[in-house]
Structure formats: structure tokens, C-alpha cells
Amino acid sequence: MPRTMWRCVLVLGWLAACAAARALPAAEGGELAAQLVRLLSEDSGERVAAIERLAASGEQRLIAFFEAYRQGAVAVHEDRPALVREAGSGRVQLLDPLSGQPLLAEPIASEGLRELPIGRRERLAANHALVRLRLADPDPKARLNAVSRAAEQAEPAARSALEALAQRDPEPRIRRMAAIGVAAIDLRDAEAAVRKAACQRLAELRAVGWRSALLELGQQDPDGAVREAARRARAEIEAWMQWTGIVQTLFSGLSAGSILIVMALGLSITFGLMGVINMAHGEMLMIGAYATLLTQWLFAAVFPAAMPWYFPCGIVAAFLSAALLGWLIELTLVRHLYGRPLETLLATWGVSYLLIQTIRVIFGDNQAVTAPDWLVGGWEPVPELVLPWNRLFIIGLTVAAVIAVWWLLARTRLGLLVRATTQSRRTAAALGVDTRRIDGATFALGSGLAGAAGAALTLIGGLKPDMGQEFIIDSFLVVAAGGVGNLAGVVLAGLGLGMANKLLEPLVHAVWAKVLVLAAIILFLQWRPSGLFPPRGRLADA
Amino acid sequence: MPRPRDLVLAEVLRQRSWAAGLRWFDYHAPALGALLLVFGVPGLFALGLLDQSDLARLGRYCCLAMVAIGLDLVWGYAGVLSLCQMMFFTLGGYACGMYLAMHGPLDGDGIPRALFVVSSDPEGMQLPWFWKPFADPWFAAAAVVLIPGLLALVFGWLAFRSRIRGVYFAIITQAATVALWLLFCRNDLQLCGTNGLTNFTRLLGFDLTATATKVGLYIVSAATLVLTAWAVLRLTATRFGRLLLAVRDNEARLRFLGYDPVAYKTAAFVIAAVIAGIAGALYTPQTGIITPANMTAIESILVVVWVAVGGRGTVTGAVVGALAINLLYAWLTTEVPRLWPFILGALFILVVLFAPGGLVGAWRAFVRRGERTA
Numbered sequence: 015m016p017r018t019m020w021r022c023v024l025v026l027g028w029l030a031a032c033a034a035a036r037a038l039p040a041a042e043g044g045e046l047a048a049q050l051v052r053l054l055s056e057d058s059g060e061r062v063a064a065i066e067r068l069a070a071s072g073e074q075r076l077i078a079f080f081e082a083y084r085q086g087a088v089a090v091h092e093d094r095p096a097l098v099r100e101a102g103s104g105r106v107q108l109l110d111p112l113s114g115q116p117l118l119a120e121p122i123a124s125e126g127l128r129e130l131p132i133g134r135r136e137r138l139a140a141n142h143a144l145v146r147l148r149l150a151d152p153d154p155k156a157r158l159n160a161v162s163r164a165a166e167q168a169e170p171a172a173r174s175a176l177e178a179l180a181q182r183d184p185e186p187r188i189r190r191m192a193a194i195g196v197a198a199i200d201l202r203d204a205e206a207a208v209r210k211a212a213c214q215r216l217a218e219l220r221a222v223g224w225r226s227a228l229l230e231l232g233q234q235d236p237d238g239a240v241r242e243a244a245r246r247a248r249a250e251i252e253a254w255m256q257w258t259g260i261v262q263t264l265f266s267g268l269s270a271g272s273i274l275i276v277m278a279l280g281l282s283i284t285f286g287l288m289g290v291i292n293m294a295h296g297e298m299l300m301i302g303a304y305a306t307l308l309t310q311w312l313f314a315a316v317f318p319a320a321m322p323w324y325f326p327c328g329i330v331a332a333f334l335s336a337a338l339l340g341w342l343i344e345l346t347l348v349r350h351l352y353g354r355p356l357e358t359l360l361a362t363w364g365v366s367y368l369l370i371q372t373i374r375v376i377f378g379d380n381q382a383v384t385a386p387d388w389l390v391g392g393w394e395p396v397p398e399l400v401l402p403w404n405r406l407f408i409i410g411l412t413v414a415a416v417i418a419v420w421w422l423l424a425r426t427r428l429g430l431l432v433r434a435t436t437q438s439r440r441t442a443a444a445l446g447v448d449t450r451r452i453d454g455a456t457f458a459l460g461s462g463l464a465g466a467a468g469a470a471l472t473l474i475g476g477l478k479p480d481m482g483q484e485f486i487i488d489s490f491l492v493v494a495a496g497g498v499g500n501l502a503g504v505v506l507a508g509l510g511l512g513m514a515n516k517l518l519e520p521l522v523h524a525v526w527a528k529v530l531v532l533a534a535i536i537l538f539l540q541w542r543p544s545g546l547f548p549p550r551g552r553l554a555d556a
Numbered sequence: 557m558p559r560p561r562d563l564v565l566a567e568v569l570r571q572r573s574w575a576a577g578l579r580w581f582d583y584h585a586p587a588l589g590a591l592l593l594v595f596g597v598p599g600l601f602a603l604g605l606l607d608q609s610d611l612a613r614l615g616r617y618c619c620l621a622m623v624a625i626g627l628d629l630v631w632g633y634a635g636v637l638s639l640c641q642m643m644f645f646t647l648g649g650y651a652c653g654m655y656l657a658m659h660g661p662l663d664g665d666g667i668p669r670a671l672f673v674v675s676s677d678p679e680g681m682q683l684p685w686f687w688k689p690f691a692d693p694w695f696a697a698a699a700v701v702l703i704p705g706l707l708a709l710v711f712g713w714l715a716f717r718s719r720i721r722g723v724y725f726a727i728i729t730q731a732a733t734v735a736l737w738l739l740f741c742r743n744d745l746q747l748c749g750t751n752g753l754t755n756f757t758r759l760l761g762f763d764l765t766a767t768a769t770k771v772g773l774y775i776v777s778a779a780t781l782v783l784t785a786w787a788v789l790r791l792t793a794t795r796f797g798r799l800l801l802a803v804r805d806n807e808a809r810l811r812f813l814g815y816d817p818v819a820y821k822t823a824a825f826v827i828a829a830v831i832a833g834i835a836g837a838l839y840t841p842q843t844g845i846i847t848p849a850n851m852t853a854i855e856s857i858l859v860v861v862w863v864a865v866g867g868r869g870t871v872t873g874a875v876v877g878a879l880a881i882n883l884l885y886a887w888l889t890t891e892v893p894r895l896w897p898f899i900l901g902a903l904f905i906l907v908v909l910f911a912p913g914g915l916v917g918a919w920r921a922f923v924r925r926g927e928r929t930a
Contacts, residue, residue, distance in 0.1 A: 291723040350909060355723050356637045357908045360864060363857060364904030371897040483853075487734060490727040525738040532735045536711075536728065539718050 046071060050095050050111055053083075053130055061131070062139045069143030072150035079111045080147065084140040089127040091117060098127065142171040149175045154185050161188055165195030166223075173199045187394070194221045201227060206237035213240065217247035220254050222398050258399040263516055269405035269474070271512020272412035273467050277485050278492035278504045279419055280463030283456055284340075285493055286436055286500075290348060290358035292340075294366040295489070296482025298461040301339055302332030302468025303477050304373060307383050325386045325469075329411070332469035333462040340461020344454050366482070374479040383472040404473040411470050415463060420501055422459070432456055491535050578926045582919075586872050590782040593618065597778065598771055608770060613886060615774035615842050618781040619645075621878035622835035624862045625781075625788050625871055626828030631860070632868030633792055634824045635804030636721065639856045640729035641832050643736055644704035646851035648833030649840040650740075651703055653753035654687060655696035656764075656841060660755045669755040670748045684746045693760060700837040701830050708829030712822040721807070730853050740848035752847025759841050770842075777838045781875065784831055789871045791827075800824055861900070865907050867914025876915055 049071075052064035068076055079097065082088050087098045089108065097109040101121035108117045148160035149172070161179060164172045172195070179192035197219065200212035213231070216224050225248055232244035281295050292298075306328035313324035343365055351358045385404055392400040423429035434442040435452045443449045464482075471481070492511055496503030511531060518527035581588075597614055600606045606614075623641050630636045657668035664672050667683050675681050689695045711732065715725055743749040762769045791797055802810045803817045810817055840846045849855075859878075866877020881903075888896050911918055 285723075289723075291727065347905065347909070356631075356635075356726070357912070359637070359723055359726060360860060361905050361908040364901045364908070367904065368898060368901035371901065375894075487727060487731045487853075491731060494724055494727070523742070525735075525742055528738060529735045532731050535731075536714060539715075539720060 046073060046076075046112065047094070050079075051093070053095055054090060054093065056131065058131075058133060058135055061136055065136065065139040065143050069139075069146045072147065073112075074147065074151060075112050075114070077144060077147050078114065080140045080144045083130070083132070084137050084144075086129060086132060088130045090130060091127075095130055098124075142169065145169065145172045146175045149179060154188065157183070158185070158188050158191060161191040161195060165191055165198050168195065168198040168202065170199055170202070190219060194219050194224070197221070198224060198227070201231060206235075206240050209235065209237070209240045210243045213243040213247040217250040220251055220396075220398050222251060222255060225251055255398065258396070261399055262401075264513070265401055265405065267513035267516030268509065269408050269512075270516060271509040272409050273471055274485070274489055274492055274512050275412050275505055275508035276415050276467035276470065277464055277489040278496070278508050279415065279501070280460035280467070281489050282460075282493045282496070282500065282504045283419070283432075283463070284460035288348065288352070288358075288453060288456075290351070290355045291362070291490065292343070292348070292457075292460070293359055293363040293486065294343060294369060295362075295461070295464050296484075296486035297366045297369040298336040298340060298464035298482070299468035299471065299485055300373065300477075300479065300482040301369070302336045302465030303383075303472050303481060304377065304381075304468075305332040305335040305465065306469040306472045307377075307381055307477060310383055322386050322388060325389070328383075328472075329466055329469040332465040334465075336465025336468070337458040337462030340464075341454050341458040343461075344457035348457065349450070349453065370479045370483075377477075377479070379478065381477040383477065385473050389473060408470045408473060411466070415466060416501065416505060419459075419463070423501070428452075428455065491532070495535055495538060575926045578923055582923045586785070589872075589875075590785075593778040594775060594782055598775055601771065608767065611774050612770060612842055615770075615777045616839055617879050617882045618774075618777040619835040619839035619842070620859075620862070620882060621875045622781050622784050622838075623832045623859050624866070624874035624878040625784050626831035626835075627859050628863050628868055628871055628874035629788055629792070629800075629831075630821075630824045630828045631863060632870065632874070633797065633800040633804060634821055635807075636821055636825065637723075637726040637860070638729045638825065638828065639726050639853070639860070640733040641828065641859045642855040643733040643851045644708065644829040644832035645836035645839070646740075646846065646848070647704045647707065648700045648836030649846040649850060650747065650753065650836075651690070651696055651699035651833070652837035652840045653756070653846040654690035655693060656756035656759060657753050658687065658691040659759075660757045668753075670751065670753050671746065674743055674748050674751050676743065687746075697837075700833050704829040704833035704836075705826050708826045709822065712825035713818065716818045716821045716825075730856070733851055733856055734853050737848050737851050737853070740851070750848055752845055752849070753840075754845040756841060756844050764841055764844070773838070773842055777842070780834065780838060784834075785871055785875055788827075788831075792871065796820065796823070861904055861907075863914075865903065865914050867916030867918075870914075870916045873914050873916035880915065 046068065049064045049067045052067075053061050055061055055064070065080075068080075079088070079095075082097050083095075088095050088111070089098045089106075090096070091108050095111055096117055097111055097114070099107045099109060101107045104124055105121040106124045106127070107121045109115065110117055145160070145164050145167075149157065149164060151157045151160060157179075161176065164176060176192045176195040176199070180189050180196055183189045183192065194216065197212040197215040198221075200208050200215070201224075203209055203212070209231070213228065216228065228244045228248040228251070232241050232248060235241045235244065277295070277299060280298070281292070284290070284292050284295070306325070309328035309331045310324050313321055313327070343362065347361050347365065348358055351361060389404045389407055392402040393406060394400050421429075423432060431442070431447050431452050432455075434445075434447055435449050435456075439449055442452075467485075468482070475481070488511060489508075492504060492507045495511070496505075496507030514531050514534070515527050518530060593614075597606065597611065601608075601611050623645050626644075627638060627641050630638050654668075657670050661669045663669050664681055665683065667675075667681060668687070671684075671687070672681070690699070711729075715728060720728060739745060740747055741750045747753070756764055758764060759769070759773075762772070764770075792800070799810070799815065799820050802815075803820055807817050836846070836850075858881075862877040862881050863874045864877070865881055866875065867873030885896065885900075888899060907914065913921070
């Protein structure tokens with residue numbers, strides 16, 4: 015609690031400082047103007063002092079002035095500096111250095127204009143002033159960019175400004191980057207002790223981008239202690255990178271497995287209930303993805319204001335459209351092939367083929383959904399480890415889907431009827447369960463889940479008419495390994511398959527990873543033919 | 557009423573009965589079809605009624621029909637749906653293609669051109685060790701049979717032993733063909749990647765571009781098809797064939813009766829794979845190229861369509877279905893190319909829903925109705 019308060023105070027303080035900086039020209043506009051006039055002085059020391067004073071003001075409007083100043087595009091007008099802008103045919107327009115407004119009604123001839131006295135020292139000072147002004151940008155994004163650039167350039171003149179940011183900036187990422195910048199400047203310090211401390215500081219800050227600088231220092235520094243420190247710092251950073259790399263891989267495996275889990279969950283429900291494989295299940299995912307695309311188009315055309323919220327609506331639309339289609343397929347096709355699983359496989363394959371072709375004719379070959387702004391970027395829990403929001407969102411969606419399905423099957427009346435029909439269709443029918451209706455509802459639910467998976471998939475990949483084909487085999491393998499109609503088994507097998515693929519990929523090529531995973535599953539089925547959690551009792555023989 | 561065996565054509569003509577004619581035709585149709593394929597088509601070519609591309613196309617379709625026969629044995633008789641028949645076909649094709657490539661133009665240090673041009677490091681490249689024996693036709697011929705056969709043996713035995721069946725087996729086989737397809741697309745397998753094997757010139761000393769060789773290849777393909785169909789039909793009439801039917805109809809009961817279904821299913825799977833491998837080996841010199849595209853998942857599913865449309869569990873149905881759909885495909889893709897996928901998808905659904913017996917089933921129902929009315 016005190017920490018939060020302290021942060022609030024910090025932010026408020028910063029805002030106040032910014033506001034003060036903005037209010038400056040009104041209150042102390044005279045001061046800025048006076049410093050600008052000092053640039054006309056004949057004394058070089060005077061001019062440099064003026065530049066430093068201007069830079070210290072943090073006034074953002076001076077950035078344009080200094081850009082022009084160091085290029086020599088500033089002239090003397092009425093004993094004050096004025097920006098010069100080309101107006102064509104040898105004429106120029108003179109602008110006020112602060113407001114950017116034209117000083118004269120008409121452009122004047124460029125001949126006869128007196129340039130400001132400027133030398134090498136002033137140019138250098140102006141460069142530093144630009145760095146310092148940019149570091150004072152009130153926009154955090156621009157400030158972060160400026161800080162990274164300053165850290166890369168490692169100009170000793172920016173050190174004090176960076177140090178101030180490292181201690182006082184409200185944004186932690188900017189504070190870290192500024193601290194890295196300070197350490198990077200110190201790496202070139204004349205004092206060996208300072209260089210050594212900078213190496214340790216870079217290691218503490220996990221400054222991944224400074225590994226090559228540290229390598230160089232570790233080989234070439236005249237001081238042995240510094241070389242040792244640089245080497246140790248580099249090793250420390252690399253160990254850190256290895257660690258974050260592993261976490262990143264596990265995380266991608268987790269999110270890849272998540273989509274597979276939602277797909278397999280749907281397949282497991284339909285397969286468990288009716289003993290038929292819906293080969294069009296992959297196309298339900300595709301339909302879900304295209305429903306999301308259509309939702310995005312609809313929002314862009316009709317309610318552009320609600321654009322950030324199209325994605326949740328897209329998920330709902332994906333679920334509903336896939337569920338409706340699944341229900342129709344069950345009604346017109348699967349129902350008539352009951353008890354002939356291989357024929358159902360073939361007929362649904364025909365449906366999948368038709369759906370792919372239809373979508374190809376309508377939408378063409380490649381489409382993409384733009385992820386909503388709030389899912390761009392990532393969460394950086396520790397330095398240099400970015401977990402993308404979209405993948406986090408997918409994992410969250412999967413958790414929600416698993417819980418919802420579990421709740422539906424275990425806690426609702428519909429779930430009870432579904433489980434009863436799965437266990438013994440004839441007994442359930444004899445007890446008055448309308449198994450036909452249950453079949454339809456289950457098929458719709460399973461297809462809807464695939465549709466939701468498709469909506470989630472749009473966040474990490476493009477849309478292709480045959481995008482579902484990649485998933486149907488993998489998700490069936492998940493069902494086969496996890497056990498039919500078994501939630502826990504599907505979740506475990508889905509995670510396992512996703513992880514196995516991602517973990518093997520860096521070691522062997524992705525293709526070999528696929529082959530190895532397939533071989534592993536066949537061998538696994540040798541050991542446990544009915545999956546991870548085999549059914550017991552009479553169900554085992556069904 | 558005479559049994560069909562006694563029904564000679566003179567008798568039928570004397571009777572002038574529509575039903576008798578139908579029965580005669582029904583009984584002799586396979587033989588007539590075989591005669592047409594093996595002698596009739598080359599005859600039409602000799603008369604100039606078919607051109608060389610038609611002949612080559614029919615030769616290829618005969619090879620594909622052989623794959624369909626293999627699938628009919630495992631699916632139609634043993635009830636095991638395999639979605640990887642074209643994988644075995646392509647393996648056989650590659651074994652033959654490697655022999656042909658070794659006897660085609662060689663680049664560098666005796667390296668077949670197809671392999672040389674996709675090599676990332678042609679300088680000082682050595683011929684991979686597994687290519688060398690394929691220069692020998694006997695070794696290549698053995699590989700055509702043994703590679704698909706052994707793969708089917710190991711895969712089938714492992715799968716059937718752990719009682720993977722029905723849709724599980726179908727999907728596992730599809731996964732296998734996808735995995736192998738991805739593998740063959742890789743260049744570092746040194747099997748020419750996605751480009752596949754090509755640049756074939758001579759087969760056992762015969763020039764592949766000569767018309768005589770082409771006709772000869774056609775006749776060999778058609779004769780092998782007829783032979784395969786006959787052999788599989790005979791096989792299904794034996795005790796082994798009846799056991800396959802028992803596996804299909806009630807595997808659990810068969811097991812309780814003391815039989816081991818694993819052996820029968822594996823045997824049928826291996827036979828089908830070998831047939832597919834031989835078909836691939838005959839196919840390759842006729843197309844002049846074999847690529848991993850021949851074993852994408854959809855290719856194997858198409859084989860299932862042929863058998864389903866022709867009528868499964870009949871052998872003749874597999875041949876009829878394969879030839880009919882491929883001819884339809886050839887015709888439609890030149891006439892209305894965009895419509896073909898829709899027709900194929902619809903055909904799939906309609907046959908499964910409304911004509912489970914396929915074309916042959918429908919024909920038999922027609923003949924039976926003719927007999928009843930007679």
C-alpha cells in the first residue's frame with residue numbers, strides 16, 4: 015500500500031512537472047526568448063551556455079529549432095534568430111523559433127539573410143540539447159524511444175539527464191532503460207573502477223543488447239579487473255537469456271497446446287457421444303475464424319467507435335456460427351449414418367471439402383484479422399521476457415472454455431443427459447431421454463468450441479480456407495491419447511502435444527518433431543490402448 | 557433355369573430374353589472389361605481411334621485402380637479403413653523412380669540430375685549411400701515390394717496389436733501419411749524434396765519416349781491390374797477371405813472363437829500395401845515424375861472415394877470406381893475446372909447417404925430386379 019501511494023505521488027509529481035514545463039513559455043517566455051537572443055552573441059562560450067540553458071528548459075518546441083540550428087537553417091531577423099524554410103524559387107519564409115508561425119506575410123529572397131554564428135562546439139552542444147529535450151518528452155512511448163537511442167549512442171553529455179530519468183521517471187521500463195544508458199556511458203569512463211561497476215550494473219539490469227560491448231571490453235580493456243567483470247557480466251546475462259528462452263518456449267507450447275485443447279475438447283465430446291469422427295471439425299475452426307473476420311468487417315463498417323470491442327463479439331459470433339453449422343450437419347447427415355462410423359467419416363470429409371471450396375471461392379486464399387489494440391504488445395513480468403497479450407488471452411480463453419464445458423457436463427441437466435446418452439444410448443432412450451435432441455445439441459456444442467478455437471487462432475495467424483486441416487489430425491491424436499470423452503485426459507494430452515512440438519522444434523526440425531510425436535503416440539497407445547485415463551467396467555468394451 | 561456358368565452366348569441369343577442377356581452380361585462383364593483393357597485399348601490405339609495421351613492416361617488410371625483394389629481388400633473385406641494407401645504407392649514409385657533416375661542423365665560425380673539440381677552443395681557432392689544399390693533393377697524391384705510391405709507390416713502389427721481400429725486407425729494412418737509427406741518434402745532427406753524424382757530416359761534398356769515402350773507399359777499396367785483383380789477375388793473366396801469378412805462383421809466374436817484377428821488384418825494390410833507399391837512402380841515411368849504431392853492426405857482419401865463410389869467389398873467395384881471417377885475428373889477439369897471440387901464433395905456425401913453399395917451395388921440390384929421380373 016505505501017508503495018502504491020509512493021508511485022501515485024511520483025506520477026502526480028511528474029504530471030505537475032510536465033504541466034509546469036508547458037506553462038513555462040507563458041510565464042517565462044521572456045527567458046526562452048532571451049536565451050535565443052544570446053545565440054547571436056559574438057562569444058562562442060556565451061552561445062554554448064545559452065544552448066545549455068535552452069536544453070535545460072525541457073521545452074519540446076525547441077526540438078524543431080535545434081534540428082534547424084545544427085543544419086544551419088536559422089537566420090538573424092530583427093536581432094533575433096528565426097527559422098528558415100524554403101518556399102521555392104530562391105525565396106524563403108522566416109518562422110518564429112518557438113511558435114513556428116511565419117514572421118512575415120510574404121516569403122523573402124534568401125540573399126542577404128545573415129546566418130547565425132555557429133561552429134563545431136555549438137553543433138555538438140545542439141546535438142546534446144536535442145538528446146536532452148527528447149528525453150524530456152511527456153509522451154512515455156517517445157520518451158522510451160529517446161532513452162533507448164541515448165543508451166545506444168552512450169554520449170557522456172546525456173549522462174546527467176539519463177541519471178535523472180533512471181531515478182525519477184514514473185515508467186519502470188524507462189527507468190530501467192535509462193539506468194542501462196548510464197551504465198553504457200560509464201563503460202567508456204576513464205576510471206577503471208567506474209567501468210567495473212558499470213559491468214556489474216549491466217549484468218544486474220540484464221542488458222541483453224550490451225553483450226557484444228561487454229565481450230569487446232572483456233578482451234580489450236587495459237585493466238584486468240574490468241576484463242574479468244565484463245566477462246562475468248556477459249556470462250550472467252547469457253544465463254539469464256537461456257532461462258527466459260526456456261520460459262518463452264514453454265509459454266508458446268502452452269498457448270499452442272491451448273488451441274489444440276479447445277479443438278480436441280469439441281472433438282472429444284462429439285466423438286465420445288456418437289463414436290463418429292467429424293472430419294469437418296477442422297472446418298468448424300475455419301468457419302469460426304472467418305466469422306471473426308466478418309465481425310471485424312461489420313464493426314469497421316457499421317460501428318467504428320466500438321472497434322476495440324469487436325473481438326469478444328467475434329468469439330461469440332464464431333461460436334454461434336460454427337455451432338449452427340454443426341447442428342445442421344448433424345441434422346442432415348450424421349443422424350442418417352448412425353452406427354456406421356467409417357461412412358460418417360467419409361461423408362463429413364465431403365462436407366469439409368465442400369466448405370473449404372466454398373470459402374475459397376468467396377474469400378480467396380489469404381485473409382488476416384487485425385488484433386484489437388488491447389491485445390497488442392505483451393506483459394513483461396521480468397526484464398527481457400515478454401509474454402504476448404494475445405497468447406495470454408488464448409490461454410485464458412482455454413481455461414474458461416474448459417471450466418465451462420466441465421460445468422456444463424458435470425453440473426447441468428443437459429450435461430447429465432449427455433453423459434447418460436454417451437454411456438448407454440439405449441438405456442437413456444428407454445428412460446425417456448430424447449437422444450436425437452441430445453445428439454444435435456452435443457454436435458452443436460462440439461462444433462461451437464472448434465469455432466471459438468478458430469476465433470482465438472486469428473490472433474496468432476492468418477486465415478486460409480484449409481487452415482482447419484492442420485488441426486484435425488493433431489486434435490484427433492490428442493483425443494486418442496487422452497481418452498475419448500475425458501476432459502482431464504484431453505487437457506493433459508493437448509498440453510503434452512503442444513509442449514512436445516515446441517520443445518522438440520529447437521532441437522530438431524519441425525517436421526522431425528511431428529514425426530517423433532506421431533511415433534511417440536503410436537508407442538504410447540501400445541502401452542495404454544485406451545488413452546491416459548481408460549474407462550473402467552462395462553464401458554471399457556464398448 | 558440354367559446357372560450362369562452354363563449360360564453360353566448362343567443359348568442367350570436363341571432365348572431372345574432380356575433377362576437372360578442381362579445375366580449373361582453380368583456374369584461375363586469382368587472378363588469383357590479385362591479383354592477391353594488389355595487388348596481393346598491397344599487395338600483402338602493401333603487403329604488410331606485413341607491418341608497417345610489417352611493411352612498414357614488410361615495406363616496411369618490402371619495403376620490407380622490397383623491401389624483401389626488394395627484398399628477394397630482392407631476396407632471392403634476386412635473393414636479396416638486405411639487413409640495411407642497412396643503413401644505406399646508413392647514409396648513404390650520412389651523405389652522405381654530412383655532406379656530410373658540412376659539410369660537417366662547423371663551430373664557431377666555420377667549423381668542423378670534430379671538430385672544434383674536441388675543440392676545445396678553441388679561441389680564435390682557424393683552420391684548418398686542409399687542411392688547406390690538402386691542402380692540394380694533387381695534391388696529396385698525388391699524395394700518396390702519390400703519397403704511398402706515392411707512398413708505396413710510394422711505399422712499394421714503395432715496398431716492392430718494394441719487394438720487401434722475403426723476411426724482411430726483411419727486417423728493414425730492419415731497422420732502417418734502426413735508425417736511421411738512432410739519428411740519427403742525436406743531436401744536434406746536427399747530424395748529431391750518437393751521437386752521429386754524426374755529426368756527418366758530408359759527403363760531396362762528401353763527408351764521411355766518411344767511409342768512402343770509406351771504401349772508396352774500400358775499393356776503391362778492393364779495386365780497387372782487384371783491379374784491383381786483376379787488374384788484378390790480368388791483370395792477373398794478362400795478361408796482367409798472369409799476370415800477377413802468375419803473381422804469386419806464381428807471382430808470380438810472371432811477372437812472369442814480362438815482366431816487371432818491381428819494376423820489376418822496385418823496380412824491384408826501388407827497385401828494392400830504391396831499392391832499399392834507395385835502400382836506406384838508402374839505409374840512412375842508412365843508419368844515421368846514422382847513427387848511427394850502423390851502422398852498428400854487428400855490423395856489417399858480419393859482412393860476411398862473411388863472404392864466407395866464403385867462399391868466396396870466387390871473388387872470389381874474398386875476398379876470401376878477408380879476408372880470412372882478418374883475419367884470423369886479428366887473430362888470435368890478440362891470442361892469446368894472450378895466445379896470439380898464441388899462435384900467431388902457432393903459425390904462423396906451422396907454416395908455415402910444414398911448408394912452405400914456404390915455403382916456395382918446399384919448394378920447388382922438392377923440385375924436382381926431383372927431376374928425377378930423374368
